[in-house]
Amino acid sequence: MDATDVLPLRPAPAAEAFSDKRKGRALATAWRGLLPSPANDLAADRDRWVLWLPPAFGTGAAAYFLLPAEPPLWVGPSGVGAALALTALAWRAAPAFVALLLGLLAVAGGFTAGQVRSELVAAPVLPQQIGPVTVTGEVRLVEDKGGSLRVTLAPTSVERLSPARVPATVRLTLRGDGPEPKPGQMLRLRAVLMPPPAPSAPGAFDFPRHAWFQRLGAVGYTVAPAEVLPGPPAGGFAVAVETLRDTVTRRIRAAVGGIEGEIAAALVTGARAAIPEATLEAWRDSGLAHLLSISGLHMTLAAGLVFVGVRTVLAAIPAVALRWDVKKATAAVALAAAAFYVVLSGAAVPSQRAFVMTAIVLLAVLADRTAISLRTLAWAAMVVLLTQPEALMGPSFQMSFAAVTALVAGYELVAPRLSAWRGRGCCRWLRTAGVYVAGGVASTVLASVATAPFAAYHFNTVASYSLAANLAVMPVVSVAVMPAAIVGLLLMPLGLEGLPFMVMGYGLAAVNAVAETVASWPGSAWPVPVLPPWGLAAVTLGGLWLCLWRRPWRLAGLVVAGVAMSSAWWSPGPDIMVNDEGTVMAVRGPGGGLILSPGRSDGFARDLWQERFGAPDPIPWPRSGASTGPAVPFTLDSPPHLACDGMGCIYKARGLSVALVNRPDALPEDCWAADVLVATVPVGRWCDQALAVIDRWDLKDRGAHAIWLGPRPRVETVAETMGDRPWSPFHRWRQRQAEGEGGP
Structure with a gap:
């Protein structure tokens, strides 16, 4: 008998079961590898x-x-x-x-x-307009608005206000010829004061909330030249910083001159108020407005130039380079320079975020660590959110962190591959140049895509040619503008800043030319409908999901962000808009654009409505006895139609008739015939058969109104969107009513 005659033994039942389980686990592991959970x-x-x-x-x-x-x-x-x-x-x-x-x-x-x-930050806020009144206070900030001055005061007394109700700070536009104030001086002036104005449309920028966290309790304008009170200016760190900023701003403007001087001042000290509106619009439409906000680009260039320059100088001195760690000493100097720059620039949210990230990177150099990562960005976000959580609601925080998150995540994804490709094979210098160019293009694309949803939400426009504009100007900014600014600041104490700032001016002239050229191209500023708040939240979640994870499931964030971004086109804008004083109305026209009531009152509301809800070309409001469309039988599917006479207008859309009334004697007929009544005069309680009634008191009590027509008209007000919060003017009005107060 040989081995071939031996029959194979059948495994025992227990052993067979154990083998089956092991095979099952192996099969399950294989499936999990193919379909990761x-x-x-x-x-x-x-x-x-x-x-x-x-x-x-x-x-x-x-x-x-x-x-x-x-x-x-x-x-x-x-x-x-x-x-x-x-x-x-x-x-x-x-x-x-x-x-x-x-x-x-x-x-x-x-x-x-x-x-x-x-x-x-809670501080008194002016409940209602008063004035002219005498205001005495210390100058905290002086801004040149291009022909007029705007000062921020810390008032010590305000006529007709008790000390407990005096705002912590007020912002006033100076009118008349008078001495130009300096930070720290005491002023006495006659001014009209008013509360921070409420938004001109439901969901628009909440300036009262922004002012609350700046402890800004009133705004207004003077009616006579300001009087500078005798005595030495006040001291303190804040006054010293503002005095330094004011001095540097003036010397930059004097050295550069023209529009380029105003832009140069904005890049160094953050003083943007004097830049002409046409220039700002050109930079926005071309996608270069981010250069005017001191952020990561400026901080990186400033700290990097100081780091490279100081290290080069120290390395050229053998006695220093051989005995000391030049790299760490240079990092300490660059950190001090970055801190000085953030203070000089006014410490806005983007510059704070950029400084925290730069500081962490430089501290990592001191500790022999690598720190360019998403964790660095997370620390920067936590520092800003802990100290200024209100910054989260503003475009500066959102766009700044969105851009940097996308850039760091993209760098983490491709950096290992690029390093391996650049160091392999011949023509290494050519590969390095190619990586630099490709990196610049990719960075611009990533930053533009990441910030586009937030630009659409806050500004209702997207710069169509941002990539081309940024690729054209970034070499100029990196090689000429920022290095010249650093050298000019270093030479300013010696009075030798003229030549560097002249070079900076030439570079900014080239950048401004690119901005104006790109902005003039057809379709440079692409209007975008209003993105709902939940849509912005979903876009943010999708973007974070894409950037923060490493596994393939991160790609689900692209789907979420894309679907959420499309929500801007899901729901139409309001059919009717009315401002809080009833002086401006707008209705939806036949082509989808807005028909704005005639006149020049409340130009800010007109521009805002046109940006948020309008079409590129506004439709003129019909004159008395005319209409916006042909007189056809009105049906549910008929296009919107507006006809006016001397007593008001009748607007017909979506199967409803809306009376826009501006005279009391038109109320009896319109209350009986209209489905919706919008009146700039008080209506009273007897007009109750309409589906919706809005009168003068509603506008005063609840602010601007937006109306969507339909079987059940929907009305949104500024008071509802602002909520019953301490910074809301409607909250303060309700408090005064409850307390039975009649005056300030």
């Missing part, structure tokens, strides 16, 4: 979980700012305490569950930060 992706990206803490913190802050009413002060701290307790109890649970609890803690922390910040 979200749990596997989440575990594989565990080191990226911490990157979601700033978005969670920002979510809490946004929840606070978007509430319809001010919550009790204990809500935020209670949420933080509850989240801390839950995290402590579950600390030994699954890591994903603990991470979720930490995210909830961050949300509660963001909510609390918003509450605390709002309480810390």
Whole structure:
């Protein structure tokens, strides 16, 4: 008998079962490799979980700012305490569950930060317009508006206001010939004061909220030349900084001159007020407006130029280079230069974010670490959100962090491949040049795509040729403009800044020429419909999902962001708009554009409505006895039609008839015949058969109105969108009514 005659033994049942289980596990593992599950992706990206803490913190802050009413002060701290307790109890649970609890803690922390910040900056706000009154106060800031001066005062007394109701700061436009004030001086002037104006449309920029966190309690204008009171100017760090900024701004304008001088001052000290509106519009339409906001580009160039220059000088001195760590000493000098630049520029949100990131990178050099990563950006976001959570709601924070997040994520994705390709084979210098050019193009594309949704939300336009404009000017800015600015600042104490700033002026002239040329191209500024707030939130979530994860599931963020961005076209704009004083109306025309009422009153509201809801070419309002369309039988599908006479207008759209009334004697007939009544005069309670009635008191009490026509007309007001918050003028009006106060 040989081996071939031996029959194979059948495995025991237990062994067979064990083998089947092992095969099943192997098969399951293979399928998981082919079809990765979200749990596997989440575990594989565990080191990226911490990157979601700033978005969670920002979510809490946004929840606070978007509430319809001010919550009790204990809500935020209670949420933080509850989240801390839950995290402590579950600390030994699954890591994903603990991470979720930490995210909830961050949300509660963001909510609390918003509450605390709002309480810390609380200051009196003027409840209603007063004046002319005598105002005495210390000059905090002087801005040249190109022909007029605007000053920010810290008033010590305001006529007709008790000391407890005097605003912390007021902003006034100076009229008349008088001495030009300086920071720290005491002024006495006669001025008309008014509260920070409410938005001109529901959902528009909330200036009263912005003013609340700046402790700006009133705005206005003077009616006589200001009087400078005798005595030495006030001291202090803030006054010294503003004095330095004012001096540097004046010397830059004198050295450069013209529009280029104003742009140069904006790049160095952040003084943008004197740049002509036509120039600003050209830079916006060409996609170069980001250069006027001191941010990462400027901070990186400034710190990088100082770093390279100082290191080159120190390395050329053998006694220093051989005995000391030149790189670390240079990093310390560059950090000090960056800190000086952020103070000199006014410390706006983009410059703060850029400084924090630059500081972390330079500190990493001092500690022999590498720090250009998304974690650096996360630390910068947390610093800004902890100290100024209100910045989250503004375009500067959103666009700045969106651009840098996209750039860093893109760099992380391609940097290893580019480094390997650049260092391989012949013609290394040519490969390096190709990488530099490709990197510039890719950076511009990434930054433009990342900021486009936020530009569309806040400004309702997207620069169509931003890529071409930025590619044309970035070499000039990097090689000529910013190096000349640094050299000019260094030579300014010696009075030798003329030549460097002249070079800077030539570079800015070239940049301005590119901006004006690109802005003149057809379709340079592409109008975009209003993006709803939830759409912007979804775009942000999709972008973060794409940038913060590394696994293939990150691509789902592209789908979410694309669908959310299309929400701007899902719902049409309002059919009727009325400002808070009833002096301006607008209705939707046959072609989709706005028909604006005649006159020049409230030009700001007219421009805003046209940008947010209008078409490129406005339709003229019909004269008395005329109409905007042919007289045809009115049906549900008929195009909008507007006809006017001496007593008002009749607007017909979407199967409804709307009476726009400006005289009381037209009310009886229009109340009986119209489906919707909009009157600039008081109506009273007897006109109740209409589907919606808006009169003079509604406009005064609730601000500008927007109306969507339909079987059930929908009305939105500024008071509703602002909410019952401490910065809302409607909140203060309700407080005065409840207290029975009649005056300030």
